Amino acid sequence: MKKLIWNNIVRRRGQSLLTMAITALTVLSFVVVLGVFWTMRQGIALSQERLGADVVVLPKDASASGYDLLFTANPENIYMPASVAEEIAEINGVKAASPQFYSQTLAGSCCDYGYEMRVVGFDPDTDFILAPYLHLRNYDRLADNEIILGGNFTDFMETSSMILGHKFNVVGELYPTGSGMDDTIFMNIDVARSISEESEGLSGIWSGKSAADQISVVMVKLKGGVSAADFTLAVLKTGLPVQCVATSDTITSLHTQLTATAEMFFLLWAASLLIAALSLFGRFHALARERRREIGLMRAIGLQKSRVFSLIVGEALTMAFLGGVVGGIGGCLCTGPIIGRLREAFFLSSSLWNLKTALLCGLAGVALAVLLGFLAAILPAAQSASLEPQAAIAQGELN
Amino acid sequence: MEICRLEHIQKIYHMGEQVVPLQDISLTVNAGNFIAVEGVSGAGKSTLLAVMGTLLSIDGGRYFFESEDISGLSDRQKTDLRAKKIGFLFQDTNLIQALTVRENLLFAQTLGGAEKANGAAADALLEQLGLADRASFLPHQLSGGQRRRAMAARCLIHAPHLILADEPTNDLDEVWAGRIVTLLADAAKRGTGVVMVSHNSCWTAGADARYRLDGGVLAKLGKGGE
Numbered sequence: 001m002k003k004l005i006w007n008n009i010v011r012r013r014g015q016s017l018l019t020m021a022i023t024a025l026t027v028l029s030f031v032v033v034l035g036v037f038w039t040m041r042q043g044i045a046l047s048q049e050r051l052g053a054d055v056v057v058l059p060k061d062a063s064a065s066g067y068d069l070l071f072t073a074n075p076e077n078i079y080m081p082a083s084v085a086e087e088i089a090e091i092n093g094v095k096a097a098s099p100q101f102y103s104q105t106l107a108g109s110c111c112d113y114g115y116e117m118r119v120v121g122f123d124p125d126t127d128f129i130l131a132p133y134l135h136l137r138n139y140d141r142l143a144d145n146e147i148i149l150g151g152n153f154t155d156f157m158e159t160s161s162m163i164l165g166h167k168f169n170v171v172g173e174l175y176p177t178g179s180g181m182d183d184t185i186f187m188n189i190d191v192a193r194s195i196s197e198e199s200e201g202l203s204g205i206w207s208g209k210s211a212a213d214q215i216s217v218v219m220v221k222l223k224g225g226v227s228a229a230d231f232t233l234a235v236l237k238t239g240l241p242v243q244c245v246a247t248s249d250t251i252t253s254l255h256t257q258l259t260a261t262a263e264m265f266f267l268l269w270a271a272s273l274l275i276a277a278l279s280l281f282g283r284f285h286a287l288a289r290e291r292r293r294e295i296g297l298m299r300a301i302g303l304q305k306s307r308v309f310s311l312i313v314g315e316a317l318t319m320a321f322l323g324g325v326v327g328g329i330g331g332c333l334c335t336g337p338i339i340g341r342l343r344e345a346f347f348l349s350s351s352l353w354n355l356k357t358a359l360l361c362g363l364a365g366v367a368l369a370v371l372l373g374f375l376a377a378i379l380p381a382a383q384s385a386s387l388e389p390q391a392a393i394a395q396g397e398l399n
Numbered sequence: 400m401e402i403c404r405l406e407h408i409q410k411i412y413h414m415g416e417q418v419v420p421l422q423d424i425s426l427t428v429n430a431g432n433f434i435a436v437e438g439v440s441g442a443g444k445s446t447l448l449a450v451m452g453t454l455l456s457i458d459g460g461r462y463f464f465e466s467e468d469i470s471g472l473s474d475r476q477k478t479d480l481r482a483k484k485i486g487f488l489f490q491d492t493n494l495i496q497a498l499t500v501r502e503n504l505l506f507a508q509t510l511g512g513a514e515k516a517n518g519a520a521a522d523a524l525l526e527q528l529g530l531a532d533r534a535s536f537l538p539h540q541l542s543g544g545q546r547r548r549a550m551a552a553r554c555l556i557h558a559p560h561l562i563l564a565d566e567p568t569n570d571l572d573e574v575w576a577g578r579i580v581t582l583l584a585d586a587a588k589r590g591t592g593v594v595m596v597s598h599n600s601c602w603t604a605g606a607d608a609r610y611r612l613d614g615g616v617l618a619k620l621g622k623g624g625e
Binding site: 298304 | 502
């Protein structure tokens with residue numbers, strides 16, 4: 001029976017290839033859609049889980065939106081006094097407040113990465129953003145010549161790096177968060193201030209001022225039951241020249257946008273899946289119909305109904321599986337570049353699309369193909385199996 | 400030994416109006432019988448063979464195969480009976496398109512109950528029918544006559560107790576038509592019951608008995624050549 005199934009597929013090459021091509025395209029689109037949206041959703045969930053801060057406080061003049069702040073690594077050189085962090089920490093409902101200092105590497109510099117990247121100096125005494133990671137690696141705190149790289153720096157992983165003319169040892173790489181943290185270089189806040197102030201390329205920013213008592217943002221963790229809105233109101237009352245960005249609002253907003261896009265894509269994709277399922281059903285129905293006479297012959301010479309059913313379903317499953325494997329592999333190969341393009345638009349972590357995810361999506365695609373093949377073939381198979389041999393031969397002649 | 404017996408068989412087609420190709424058919428086929436059935440086109444000859452081959456159910460009468468009334472057999476039992484004990488030579492060329500000539504024979508052989516396909520038997524039959532050099536050809540690569548010979552080989556491969564041959568000489572030149580009829584006659588000599596339908600009386604000359612089907616009734620014409 002297995003040999004007959006295989007011969008039917010191989011020796012009816014044209015028909016089999018058409019059926020497998022329909023299946024492969026269906027699975028390819030499924031894997032791409034599944035891969036892209038799974039990665040995006042994972043990225044957002046990770047951002048939510050790993051960003052750590054509930055609210056980011058930044059200078060009133062800073063133009064960065066919450067979105068830019070969280071999901072891009074665009075450096076912005078607007079600062080506020082370090083004392084703001086202390087005042088923020090005093091506000092009721094604040095569990096932890098930690099200042100950060102933003103600077104950047106220089107584009108085209110011979111002693112840097114070669115292009116502009118955000119450098120974040122964090123305060124090891126108050127930090128709660130990187131602390132869990134450092135704790136995992138059994139680090140108490142970074143030495144002044146040590147840095148940690150964000151999750152997207154895998155290509156640059158070296159044991160040492162030059163930043164603004166200073167040599168640093170790379171002691172680790174953060175897990176991907178799907179946020180701007182992934183494209184950021186982390187070091188102690190005092191070191192970040194001093195190399196920024198000393199850099200000739202950044203002298204325009206400081207022009208005689210001292211970076212020593214400047215900070216860019218205050219990351220705030222709120223106590224349970226305290227809302228970001230309540231905190232923002234409390235900050236406003238202090239009269240500090242700052243603005244507050246609630247990370248949850250930004251993430252929720254992005255989530256809403258993505259969900260809307262996803263729903264639209266899924267609708268189109270569901271329609272194409274339905275069309276593909278119908279064409280597969282049509283294919284198997286036509287195949288069974290074209291072969292009625294032959295099925296009648298097989299029944300006449302002694303093939304049982306159950307084996308006719310197995311034959312038709314077996315062929316469908318084999319073709320669906322082969323088409324599914326091709327589509328699954330094609331889908332996995334296409335998803336990486338698509339996520340890369342989307343990442344440019346949504347600033348999401350591409351590192352979430354890895355071999356394991358690709359394998360899972362590909363396997364889901366193959367499973368879908370097999371399910372579609374089975375569903376599409378079951379009715380034609382049952383109809384073929386139930387035909388009386390003589391009627392099948394006669395109907396085959398009519399066809 | 401009785402191979403099959405038809406007692407007052409009736410078959411009715413309901414196709415808008417009622418058509419009764421078999422009105423009252425009684426016929427006994429014993430081991431070694433070579434029976435020829437003649438009749439004009441549309442007389443019901445193929446229907447008679449389909450009924451004898453359990454491909455069609457009957458609307459009246461009783462059908463015995465090897466002394467057992469098989470009218471009440473399940474589809475599975477009838478299929479099993481066809482696979483093991485009946486050989487068909489259909490009017491139209493009918494082979495499994497995805498299998499080579501040799502594979503078609505082996506497939507029928509395994510359906511017929513052989514635990515393992517006997518390639519030597521298939522090769523011998525193909526040699527006998529002048530198809531040895533076409534064994535690995537697919538059906539669509541054969542001429543009409545070659546296909547019919549391949550069907551004859553498939554019909555004989557599992558040594559059936561009853562052979563039902565519907566116009567077996569169609570598409571064949573006189574030489575091969577004669578050889579096929581001789582092959583059927585030889586099978587009858589070995590103890591197989593053979594029922595051959597033909598509109599051409601020159602091929603029924605070697606039969607033990609000749610019948611004419613007309614108006615749904617069989618009339619005995621005599622022995623072959625009479």
